[in-house]
Amino acid sequence: MRTALAFIFVFGLLTIFHELGHFLAAKRVGILVEEFGVGLGPQLWAHRWGETRYSVRLFPLGGFVRMLGEEEGTEESERSFRRQSVLSRLLVIGAGPVMNFVLAAVLFALIFFVAGVPAAGTRIAGVVSGQPAAIAGLKAGDVIVGIDGEPVRTWEQVVSGISRRAGQETRITVRRAGRELTFSLVPRPAEGEGGRGVIGIQRVMERYRPFLSLYWGARQTVGTTLFILVRLGQMIMQRAPADVAGPVGIVQVVGEVARTGLINLLSLAGLLSVNLGLFNLFPIPLLDGGQLVIISWEGLRGEPLGPEREGLVKLIGVILLLAILVLATYQDLLRLGV
Numbered sequence: 001m002r003t004a005l006a007f008i009f010v011f012g013l014l015t016i017f018h019e020l021g022h023f024l025a026a027k028r029v030g031i032l033v034e035e036f037g038v039g040l041g042p043q044l045w046a047h048r049w050g051e052t053r054y055s056v057r058l059f060p061l062g063g064f065v066r067m068l069g070e071e072e073g074t075e076e077s078e079r080s081f082r083r084q085s086v087l088s089r090l091l092v093i094g095a096g097p098v099m100n101f102v103l104a105a106v107l108f109a110l111i112f113f114v115a116g117v118p119a120a121g122t123r124i125a126g127v128v129s130g131q132p133a134a135i136a137g138l139k140a141g142d143v144i145v146g147i148d149g150e151p152v153r154t155w156e157q158v159v160s161g162i163s164r165r166a167g168q169e170t171r172i173t174v175r176r177a178g179r180e181l182t183f184s185l186v187p188r189p190a191e192g193e194g195g196r197g198v199i200g201i202q203r204v205m206e207r208y209r210p211f212l213s214l215y216w217g218a219r220q221t222v223g224t225t226l227f228i229l230v231r232l233g234q235m236i237m238q239r240a241p242a243d244v245a246g247p248v249g250i251v252q253v254v255g256e257v258a259r260t261g262l263i264n265l266l267s268l269a270g271l272l273s274v275n276l277g278l279f280n281l282f283p284i285p286l287l288d289g290g291q292l293v294i295i296s297w298e299g300l301r302g303e304p305l306g307p308e309r310e311g312l313v314k315l316i317g318v319i320l321l322l323a324i325l326v327l328a329t330y331q332d333l334l335r336l337g338v
Contacts, residue, residue, distance in 0.1 A: 002255065003251065003255030003258060006265060008061065009265075011061060012039075012061065012063075013269060014100065014269065014276050015276075016038060016062075016063045017100060017103040018096045018097070018099055018100055019036070019062075019063045019064060021095035021096040021098055022095055025091050025094075026081070026092050029091060031067050031079055031081050031084060031092065032051060032067065032079040032080070033051070033052045033067050033068075034053065034066045034067065034068055035064075036053075036054050036063070036065055036066075037055045037056075037063055037064045037066070038056050039056055039058065039059055039063060040058075040059045040061055040063075042057065043058075044057060044058055067080075068081065069082040069083060070082075086298065086299035090292060090295055090296070094292060097276075097277040097280045097281050097288055097289075100274070100277030100280070101221055101225070104217075104224070104271075104273040105214070105217040107266050107273065108216070108220040108221060108267075109213040109214045109216065109218075110213070111263055111267055112208045112213040112220075113207060113208060113209075113210060113213040114263070115207075116207035117205065117208075118155065118203050118204075119203070119204040120154075121143065122157075122158050123142070123204050124139070124141065124143070124204075125202040126201070127139065127200055127201055127202070128200035128202070131198075131201075132185040132186060132187060133185065133200045134200060136183040136184065137183050138172065138174065138183060138201065142175070142176050143174060143176075144173070145175050145180065146172075146173035146182075147161035147171070147172060148165075155203055162199055163197050164197065166187050166189040166190075166197030167187070167188075168186065168187070170185060171183070171184055172185060172199075185199060187199050221270070221274060224270075224274045225274055225277075225278065250272070254268065
């Protein structure tokens with residue numbers, strides 16, 4: 001149940017914000033938006049405000065925006081989608097993926113403001129009562145400088161050094177009030193985490209002010225986007241293994257992360273929002289990126305593709321998306337050992 005609710009929350013948030021981008025841009029350029037729907041399937045509730053109908057559907061997965069003129073035979077009105085300029089249509093289509101990047105920046109900023117980001121160094125923020133660190137005598141403010149005689153300078157080195165010593169006596173050297181002290185303890189195996197060793201210490205987190213959080217949220221979004229693009233390039237050039245998650249894999253990851261807390265779930269939602277924004281920009285028919293290419297091509301030619309060519313392009317898009325879905329699902333099943 002927790003996995004299902006978490007998936008509905010994350011996927012619903014991402015898709016609703018995506019559709020909200022299309023909705024706001026369409027309103028801005030003067031297109032008649034006939035309906036903004038939350039969810040899919042049979043209608044549960046609907047109300048008309050102004051010229052737009054707002055509805056809630058039975059299945060809380062995704063959403064949609066229905067604009068006048070998206071389908072053939074409805075472009076007579078000056079406010080239809082197909083009667084707008086090339087620039088206006090590009091703005092409306094591109095606003096969906098852009099909104100996913102905006103959502104990611106906001107989610108990252110919220111995390112930086114509420115929970116903070118890990119600080120550099122090895123200073124202990126706190127110790128958990130009853131755990132090996134507290135029993136041995138470690139205190140908040142101690143700076144870890146060595147593990148079993150090996151110097152450590154980063155928190156990652158601390159985690160690595162302790163993780164592999166589950167059940168083994170370990171000497172932790174800290175700097176406290178200008179003096180170095182050494183404590184002996186035995187890291188306990190963490191439940192459900194492959195038996196890695198833990199001692200019950202917390203890392204120092206730095207919180208940012210609201211506006212600074214937004215700045216770092218935007219930077220995190222840009223950094224995440226660049227990382228994904230580089231990784232994608234490496235997979236295309238066969239310099240890295242193809243690692244694509246499909247629906248099964250995403251549901252599994254969301255469920256696992258949901259059990260670790262809301263902050264981690266929001267962080268995953270931010271990462272998935274960047275992925276969704278990028279994926280929708282791929283030049284594949286039926287995706288926003290494919291529509292951007294088609295509209296640009298129509299602008300260069302000075303005329304639309306025509307029903308037959310447009311139908312063929314959409315068919316190619318369906319085949320490509322199904323192929324990607326099958327490949328991703330196959331890899332998900334391989335990971336699960338099915």
